Amino acid sequence: MLNRSSGLDATFQALADPGRRAILERLSKGPASVSQLAQPFEISLPAIMQHLSVLEGAGLVRSEKIGRVRTCRIEQRALSAADAWIKARRREWHDPLADYPDELQTKGDGSG
Amino acid sequence: MLNRSSGLDATFQALADPGRRAILERLSKGPASVSQLAQPFEISLPAIMQHLSVLEGAGLVRSEKIGRVRTCRIEQRALSAADAWIKARRREWHDPLADYPDELQTKGDGSG
DNA sequence: ATGATACTTAAGTGTATGCTTAACCGATCA
């Protein structure tokens, strides 16, 4: 492994999984319990727990247990750190759109 | 693996490695050859090649070989797709800073 | 207390990742 390391490792690693991104998409609409988060997926609950702990370890999600229910919500800190890193690269590379909202930049979104 | 998948998988996966981010940081300052990219690191050239092919596979880097020298440069497409995904989450979560440049948001940058 | 609910932990499995060394190929220099 190359030297250097930071919270960005964990953040991008967490974002690299489509299931974890789906969980974040869900959470960005509002808080949810573990089983609510698990419901749309066909994988086991422990698997969801593992994803959640990755997300929480990365600072992308915060959770709180009340009674027997753990409620998860999205955390913006890590998300904005990742955003900042990306934007810095785009800006250094002289991308005039780097600091604009994305509606103005519909020029290929990487999904095809 | 949870269903769903996209170019974002590859993009975030590529960004999850500190060495690959270092390569991108270098490339965001301008194009470089493979050995120029390898120079700051203590790992073997094949290892650098593998990182480059991950970056290229993710659409983060583009390269062109002339004579025996391969010149690499950063590609903004995948970078802006990743940026767009992150910003969409921040906006859905009603983050009023989501669409602002990062200088205004120095509130923890994930490195500690 | 008994049983159901909502997680949580532990252990194991198959695959992907990051790295290495050794060998190889085409371009350029002496």
Added chain:
DNA sequence: TGATCGGTTAAGCATACACTTAAGTATCAT
């Protein structure tokens, strides 16, 4: 023509990841 430079391929290895099943813990309902 032969040596060297810049990059590439191949094979192998150790660790990390994503998932599973089985079993366990703390609540809440009856």
